Amino acid sequence: MNDRTPQDPPPLGPGTADAYDVVVIGAGPAGEVLADRAVKAGLTAAVVEAELVGGECSYWACIPSKALLRPGAALDAARSVPGAREAVSGPPDPAAVLARRDAFVSGWKDDGQAAWLDGAGIDLVRGRGRLLGERRVEVRDPAGGRRILTARRAVVLATGSAAALPPVEGLAGSGAWTSREATAAAAVPERLTVIGGGVVACELATAWSSLGSRVTMLVRGSALLAGWEPYVGEEVADGLRELGVTVRFGVRAVRTERADGGITTELDDGSTVTGDELLVAVGRRPRTDDLGLEHVGLEPGSWLEVDDSCQVAGVAGGWLYAVGDVNGRAPLTHMAKYQARACAAAIARRAAAGEAPLPAGRRPWSAASDRDAVPQVVFTRPEAASVGLTELRARRAGLTVRTAEYRIGDVAGAALQADGYRGRAKLVVDEDRGVVVGCTLTGPDAAELIHAATVAVVGEVPLERLWHAVPSFPTVSEVWLRLLEAYGL
Numbered sequence: 001m002n003d004r005t006p007q008d009p010p011p012l013g014p015g016t017a018d019a020y021d022v023v024v025i026g027a028g029p030a031g032e033v034l035a036d037r038a039v040k041a042g043l044t045a046a047v048v049e050a051e052l053v054g055g056e057c058s059y060w061a062c063i064p065s066k067a068l069l070r071p072g073a074a075l076d077a078a079r080s081v082p083g084a085r086e087a088v089s090g091p092p093d094p095a096a097v098l099a100r101r102d103a104f105v106s107g108w109k110d111d112g113q114a115a116w117l118d119g120a121g122i123d124l125v126r127g128r129g130r131l132l133g134e135r136r137v138e139v140r141d142p143a144g145g146r147r148i149l150t151a152r153r154a155v156v157l158a159t160g161s162a163a164a165l166p167p168v169e170g171l172a173g174s175g176a177w178t179s180r181e182a183t184a185a186a187a188v189p190e191r192l193t194v195i196g197g198g199v200v201a202c203e204l205a206t207a208w209s210s211l212g213s214r215v216t217m218l219v220r221g222s223a224l225l226a227g228w229e230p231y232v233g234e235e236v237a238d239g240l241r242e243l244g245v246t247v248r249f250g251v252r253a254v255r256t257e258r259a260d261g262g263i264t265t266e267l268d269d270g271s272t273v274t275g276d277e278l279l280v281a282v283g284r285r286p287r288t289d290d291l292g293l294e295h296v297g298l299e300p301g302s303w304l305e306v307d308d309s310c311q312v313a314g315v316a317g318g319w320l321y322a323v324g325d326v327n328g329r330a331p332l333t334h335m336a337k338y339q340a341r342a343c344a345a346a347i348a349r350r351a352a353a354g355e356a357p358l359p360a361g362r363r364p365w366s367a368a369s370d371r372d373a374v375p376q377v378v379f380t381r382p383e384a385a386s387v388g389l390t391e392l393r394a395r396r397a398g399l400t401v402r403t404a405e406y407r408i409g410d411v412a413g414a415a416l417q418a419d420g421y422r423g424r425a426k427l428v429v430d431e432d433r434g435v436v437v438g439c440t441l442t443g444p445d446a447a448e449l450i451h452a453a454t455v456a457v458v459g460e461v462p463l464e465r466l467w468h469a470v471p472s473f474p475t476v477s478e479v480w481l482r483l484l485e486a487y488g489l
Contacts, residue, residue, distance in 0.1 A: 020046045022347060023137050023151040025129035025291070026158035027117070028055020030324030030336035034156055035122045037344030043351060045122050046149055048129035048139050053110040053117060056160050056180075057333045064183040065203055067101040069379045072210030076381060077444060080418035094188045094211045101183075108184070125149065131292035135319050138292070154319050154347045157291060157304065157312075158340070161284035161325035166195070169255040174263055176256065176278040179204070185277075188212050193265055193275035195253050197224045199378050201281040202236055206380045209243045216246040216273050218253060218265065225378065229391065229426055229440045232384045236442075239381045286326050296320060303328035308368050309346035310339050321347070330370035339370060372437070375454045377447040382423055385450035388438035388457040391428050400431040404487035406479055408443045413474040418444055425479050429487065435460045441479075449477060463489060 022038045024031045027049035035045040052059050071092040078084040106112060117124050127141035129149075137149040163178035165171060177185070182204045188211045194201050197219035209215045217240070224233035224240075224247070237247050255266040256278060263278040289301040296315050298304070304322040305313040306329070312320040323343050324336030375387040394401045408414045408423035415421060423443020430437045439453035456466060467489050471477040 018046070018147065019150040019152060020044045020123070021151070021153045021351065022046075022156060023129075023135075023149045023154075024048065024156045024158055025137060026055065026160060026324070026326075027053040027113075027124070028158060028160050028324065028336070029057050029333050030160075030340045031055070031156070031158035032113075032117070032340075033337045034158065034323055034340035034344045035117070036120050037341055038347060039121045041344065041348035041351075043153065043348060046125050047117060047122055048125045048127065048137065048149070050126075050128040052108065053113040053124065058110075058113070059105045059108055060180040060183050062333050063104050064101050065179075065200075065207060066379055067104045068097060068183065068207035068211070069203060071097050071100075072207070073379070073381060073383075073444075077418065080420065080444070082419065092211060097211060098186065098188075105184075128290070130290065131155065131295050131320075133295050134317060151319065153351050154321055156310075156343065156347075157288070157320070157322040157326055158324050158336075159287040159291065159326050161331060162287050163280065164283045164285040165280060166253070166282050168195075168253045171253075171256050171280065174256045174258045174278065176263065176280050178280055181277075182208075182279045182281075189276040190214065191262070191275040192216075192277050192279060193218065193263065193273050194279045194281060195265070196279075196281035196283075197221060197226070197233075197249075198281060198283070199225065199376075201279070202240070202378060202380050204279060204281065205240055205245050206243065209240070209245050214244065215240075216275065217248065218251050218267065218273065219247065219249045220252050222249050225384070227390070228384065228386060231424055231426075232378075232386075232440060232442055235382055235422075235424070236378065236380045236384060243381070284325065284331060286328065288326060308342070310343040311346070318350075330374045332374065332376055335370050335374055369458055373454065373458045375450050377450065379447065382442045382444060383446040384440070384442045385446040386438070386440040387450055387454045388436070389428055390438055390440065391426075394428050394430070394437055399437065402429045402431050402487070403427060404429070404483045406482045406486050408441070408476065408479050411476060411478045411482060413476045413478050414443070416474055417476060425483055427483050427487065429463065433460070434463050436463070436466070443476075445476070449479070452477065452480060463487070 021043035022045040024035050024047045027047045031047050035047050038045045078088045125139050127139040129137050129139050132138045135151040139147045179200050192208050192213040192215045194205050194217045205215045224237050252268045253265050254268050257264050262274050262276050264272050264274045266272050286303045293300045304327045306322050306327045310321045310323045312322050321343050323339040325331040373388050378384040404427045406425050408425050409421040426440045428438035436456045441449050471480050
């Protein structure tokens, strides 16, 4: 909650006024899904977007990064199987990889996704949207036009997040890459320096090294992927080194300078690293600094606190919602869509009930799974996937914890899939309830194994029932049986 006093909005002045049941600011995955669900519930909706319909994920994050990563992973898969290995020669072709990436982002044009909005009965309003006060949104387009939208039921903020930049001398003017430039680059840099050790840093180091860059990672901490099970960071670091990446731990950038076609980064130990490009991947910040939050008593630039229906705390009347990265709960595309579905259901239910408060509890309008049952994947080599709590988080939550671990390569299906299959699986079990509360997997195609764990965690399936979910033989999924045996069932 907050106790800020709303500032009076500017007078309306000239402009076109339009009214909708729901006005969404931001046409990324969360905004698109929410508007679509609202329309399907019988409400009218408009989506305001200043950039490309489809948002960060479609053009500068999930889609292009995976397009860059997949060719190298496919070659690795082929090389791991005799018979296929002999047919493979050489590294990925950079030009072909970049061309495929360009196709997946439609050349950074959003005609197709804008047409989808139109077909779904959703009005697209191009321009930058800002709150003017209760249920009112001002939209200014690039030509200077001004339009006022009024929401009869709800305004939903779905503006996402942007790359955060650390306070490094010279960084702001150095032309350093963020994730946007790194996923949209038109050529492979000969040398790439990466500041950071999280998901974006690890994935893009993997992608560009597989395309021929000499990559150096500068990691402030002592491990990659902090917050995951410790073995994940170790295995990902080993995989990066096998790709030729230099990983330096315990160093901090203090100064950068671009000169002679490269960027030199000075570190706190006095050493320097020079690359043709520098990628900064140290976290995200909410895109709320120019949303007019001051007009509704909120702090510009802040993350937005929401309840399980994604209603923003501290705003009287219950008309303002925030979905996706902007609320900071689970900054992942799939969780943004999940929140959008829950939020749209809540708005529709409230509209049907005459704006009456919704009952508490786990209902279609309750996005409770974005706290302790969040699935996520890191598309490195090896891949890493997890859902729910790590062992450390479970113990800190006061649970009675017991774990089970198994080497996935010892499963027959894994051995058939790849010679020398390397990977590890770990279950975290709440002994008092006899349910799985967390699972972490590493190895080739770990991304495709995690949903079974997600169902078990979200469904709170008793271990005795999981014993009867028999995996097919010979598949990698047989690791589930081995984990239950390791647990003692």
